[in-house]
Structure formats: C-alpha cells, structure tokens
Amino acid sequence: MKQEEDILPEYADDEETIEFIKAYLPQELKAKFSDDELHYFIDLIDEYYIESGVLEGEPDADGYVEIDLEAVANYIVAEAKKDEMGEYDPEEILFVVQGEMEFGESLGQVE
Template identity: 50%
Template sequence: MASLDDELLQDAEDDARAVAFIKQQLPQELKEKFSEDQLYYFLDLIADYYATSGVLDATPDKDGYVDIDIEKMATELSNQAAKEKMGVFTPEEISFVIEAEMDFAEGE
C-alpha cells in the first residue's frame, strides 16, 4: 500500500502534467494570460466544483458520460477567482481551461 507521501507526490506529478497539458492546449493569447500558479488554482477550483455540484453523483448516459454545463461552471469559477483576487477572467477564457482539463482527464 502506498504511503501518504507517495500519494501526495503522485497527486503533485498528476497536477504538473495537467497544467502542462492545459497550457499547451490554450490559445496563444491565453497562454500569456494564465500563469502556472493560476492554472494550479483553477485545477483546484475545478475539482471543488465537481465535488460540490453533484456532477460526481450524476447518473451517466448510455455512453457513460455525465452532462456538465461548462458555461455555468466557467461563470462560477470566474466569480470565485475574482472574489479571491486571483485575477479577472471571463467565463469564455475559463471555459478553455475547463475543456483542456476535461481532455486531459479523458486521456488519463
């Protein structure tokens, strides 16, 4: 069984790969707008959103997918980032991060 330190190290490595993937997928103008720290921040917000929105408890469709309202999610993340003074991002900008994170997770 893996130790807590091993699990934390694995999580950190997974997050680093996710951030690198997201940064690569972003349009050029957004690559310059989002810092690495901000992308880590949004990864945390995305995970929190999944945990608190009921998405993880939703019943998948016949193909095994769960419908996620990316617009709603992006708006909530945009508002949270502004509230926590992490930067001003439009929901449209954040939707690129969300979609890239979903693509990364699907490929894992």
C-alpha cells in the same frame, strides 16, 4: 514523510495537467495564465465537481454524465473574484476547463 509521498503523486498529476492545458490553449492565451493560476483553476474545477454533485449524476444511455463546462468556468470566475485572485473572462477560463476535460479524456478518466 509518508504524507509528502501521498501528496507528490497528486502534484505530479497537476503538473501534467498544466502542461496539457498550456498546449491546449489558443496561442493568445498560452502566456496569459501562470502555473500558479492554473493550479488554482484545477483546484476550483475539482471543488466544483465535488460540491455540485455533478459526478454523482445518472449517466445517459451511452454512459456519459453531462457536465456544463460553462457553469464550471463561471464558478471559477466567481470564486476567483471572491478569493481576490483577480477578475477573469469566463470565455478564456472556458478554454482552461475544456483543456482539463480533454486531459482527463486522454487518460481515459472521462468519457
């Protein structure tokens, strides 16, 4: 049971992230992505940050680490195609990536 308790808070965070992203998306994209797709995209965003080493980069003079959001969106599009999840428009996925980043900023996790 302990494992389930460890997983549930992370899942709850994903649910909050998904709700934030859905509110962030332009009107024409709000109904385009299912919650399952958004979960998948969030997992790929995390995967990109880990595998790319971007979070281990040196911050600039203001303490910021530069993250190329278009590269993240392109990564999601490529992985989704490879995983046979579907083909997505990188420009639409960019809104999801930006929404996830904005959510992190709203929590003070990202500066």
